[in-house]
Amino acid sequence: MPEIVSSRMAPKSSNPDFLNGVPELLLLRLLARRPMYGYELVQAIRLASDGELEFGEGCIYPILHRLERDKKLASKRETVGGRSRVVYRVTPAGRKKLEQQQSLWEQTMLAIEKVLHGEDDRGNASIS
Amino acid sequence: MPEIVSSRMAPKSSNPDFLNGVPELLLLRLLARRPMYGYELVQAIRLASDGELEFGEGCIYPILHRLERDKKLASKRETVGGRSRVVYRVTPAGRKKLEQQQSLWEQTMLAIEKVLHGEDDRGNASIS
DNA sequence: GACGATACCTATTGGTTCAAGGTATGGCAA
DNA sequence: TTGCCATACCTTGAACCAATAGGTATCGTC
Secondary structure, X not given: OOOOOOOOOOOOOOOOOOOOOHHHHHHHHHHHHOOEEHHXXXXXXXXXXXXXXXXXXXXXXXXXXXXXXXXXXXXXXXXXXXXXXXXXXXXXXXXXXXXXXXXXXXXXXXXXXXXXXXOOOOOOOOOO | OOOOOOXXXXXXXXXXXXXXXXXXXXXXXXXXXXXXXXXXXXXXXXXXXXXXXXOOHHHHHXXXXXXXXXXXXXXXXXXXXXXXXXXXXXXXXXXXXHHHHHHHHHHHHHHHHHHHHOOOOOOOOOOO
């Protein structure tokens, strides 16, 4: 069974990771505005959303590490008042990824809106 | 360690299931418009979103079964042209759940928008 | 000296989605 | 009549992400 994929390349693994990847998107967006450190980002998300969004540190740190490993972020260690911080900033590659992710996000939201508020296109009244 | 939860009841397990639960929301929304069967729903989502959303049957069927088990949906078996279909419709409880879920969804989307497009409120220029 | 806030980190668990398979009927074409 | 595709249902397994729950260490205050 040769499985014809026809002309379309890029397997398009499936759905755009929908809703997953929101924390990652927010991190990239916030860091694109100015460099921040992990603990600060956790609170920035809570503050910016008026407390409605709240990602824990156990969620944020692994994402920061992964993004840095993938060269989307770069970090430098700072010491302020005896406290050590790891400040992250977006790299050019990170900025590119942000644009892609944000575009994908908006596109996906529009698609969901279409289903939520779409008229029942089915004029097909085949069933009584 | 007593762990003070203060005055707020409802453990609020954490975040509003963010982005998970989108398929469930779409199913409830579509079924609230008119009864449909599983195979039909899979394609309805694809059509209504112009092909941008595509949840497989392996995603849809388990959700339908769970919603029915929880009395949010009711089903009846139909036979059309020798083909057997399980047609689902929303119960009053299902309609209530839809309203809650959709409201939560919109609220969460607004919160994400706040973070994505929010100005950097931090006038706090404590760091050079 | 104990505690809370700051600041970092990781391991384990749990929930959801996805890919892949499995069953069965009807219609059409070779 | 044999094969194949579309219809229509279903379940299992892996993969992935986020949440919980821990663990370390410093600073300031009571």
